[in-house]
Amino acid sequence: MTHEISRRTALSLGASSLAASAFAPAPSFAQRIAPPSSAPVSITYYNYNLASAGIGSEATKELIAEFTAPQPNIKVEGVPVSSGQILARVQADLVAGRTPDVAQLVFSDLDFVVRNLGVKPMTDIVPPEEWAAHTGGMVPAGLNLGALDGKVYGLAYVFSTPVLFYNATLFKQAGLDPDMPPATWAAVKEAALKLRAATAKNGVYPGVYSEFDWLLQGLFLSNGGRALSEDRRRVTFGESGAVGAIEMLRDLVKSGAHAKLAESESGDAFMSGNLGMILTTSVYQRAFLNAAKDKFELRAAKMPSFGDKPARPTNSGSALFILSKDPVKQRAAWELVKYMTSKRGYTVITSKIGYLPLRLDIVDDPQYLGAWTRENPMVRPNLEQLTRLNQWVAFPGSNYRQIARIQIAAVNEAVFGDGDIAKIMREAQERAQALMPRA
């Protein structure tokens, strides 16, 4: 057994010294990806949109096919894994020695991915001029989403911002002006209560209770709070800004403005016309539009703010990471990443799946999204939020998932229970802090 440990330690020591050399300044040419070539190469692409039924999968397959058609020397094997499972799958395959070449990984896993999977900064492996040429037209706030300690490790790929969808038909029935959607949480509460009194339907569902805490972090930020301190050393969801945001949610519940629904039911309730407002990812837009057709009028507004404080929307979603260590495969991987995040790539992703384009210059360009944007003005609030996007922060260390779980368990208890909110959140913060990396 001791032999086993020492072997593992030796192995990991080797790995960490390897990682250390990757962080060494002035990377030599050898560490960069190979120049373009026409030699046959085959790469794997782990993608969670592929694992969804219907449109997400079809659009992704379409993009892969478009990418490989003009360059038959590159073979791309799409590996579909759901977003909740994809990191575990990548980990398992790494352990088994089948390194994925390109993987779409959720932003909340960023810290873990960088520190544990041996991912190198993209800016280190991609030649600077190629990097500049490709990322030139991208929204800087978007490009920053896949960055840690100032270095871009993953290229932001599919992501969305929080959108307040509302049922304009119910608004009219309740005597509310559908042209004036509530802009603050106080207004949301008022509208929800009126709507409920007049129509006997559910008021509002703020979709912040998911294990992926991006929307919750946006809510905290909007009230001057944070889930994690800026130096990434302290858990801060028990401090006043976050607690204030949770107090608002508790008030929504106690007043009856908050729909009594489980997270999993909220989308269905909204689509069946039984819910007035829902704050959720813009990705649902297509599903909501389909459900609303001929039944009710669907509209969208920006994320509500706390009083005069400007709302600070965060992003959901994922970035593309190049995990391959082989320079030839890295080249093919980079070409694939470039295509998926190209003007054409985002045209398909935005119009077919419903995520945001990281390139704003295609929005009104008739060659790309122009026609689609005119037909779908609902994407505007989402686009407007893109320029002032805040990074969805990943908890650090190997216990980051447990920290996120403690956070969401405490939020549930604080919002739907009767206990002292500040106390619940402070105790949870202390327990979470104990799980942070020691150094």
Next chain:
Amino acid sequence: MTDAVRLPAPFARATAEAAAPVYRVPAWVAPALFLLPAFATLGLWIYWPLIEALRLSFYEWNLLPTAAPVYVGLDNYRNLLALAELRTAAWNTVVYTLGLLPLTVALPLLIALMTREAVGRAGAVYRAIIFVPMIIAPVVVAVVWRWLLNPDHGIVNKLLGGLGVPSLRFLQDPDTAIWTIIFITGWKLVGFSTLLFAAAMTNIDQSLVEAARIDGASESQIARRIVVPLVAPTGIFLTVLTVLHGAQWSFVYINVLTQGGPRHATTNLYYLLWEYGFGTFAIGWSTAAGMLLFAAFAVFAAIGLWAMRRTDRHAH
């Protein structure tokens, strides 16, 4: 191992000369050799992983070859025991166990007693109907019940509505959710338990029943005084099985239907520990959780085995 190497010599000699062997193999060698494969497999598949799990429970590691295991002492245990939901989960585990007993012991016993006299084709049909839930895949069961119990358009609420009962939020209301999960878990197990009781009843010596009948005992007297005491060991067995596995059986339904919610109302020890341990292959958390459950349930198992032996003695 040296014994094994030396063995062929005396054996070969014994067959060749049919005389008294020169080397005497100690008497324990042969039985030991017969037992060796069984012990080796047991060691390899049960005890070695157990020891390895114990060792890993003191490390922080995500199974990745690219990251080193870090020795953290008792931290994994401390973190688990500090979880805010642990107390709720422990209490829920008790509720699950006790709540399941009527469905895994009492009700099946009743059904077995009532269908005892149903023989031939009718009996077979009866037993088949009761046994069918057992062979449906758990996830399918969960999804079907979710449809049936939906507050808006589920058939159960439609029927209740017909009786004037307001729509019940079976899985969403913290007060009813755990009982709903218990019911679904139990519903699937009734058939299994009934089958075991029915099998135990066919093993009862019919002459005892006939003798009682000749003495003028009524059917209910026969059931109470003869049948039930004679199937008591099966009852104890099912009770022990439920205590040891009951909370585990509900895992699938919790995972598919409520994810432990609303507000931890349906979480139990297994689900909670799985939630914290398995998301990122946090092997330290998971093995520490496994060790804690192992320790807790070893106590229950010991009590259960003792009870089973006692009733067995009484029954014979």
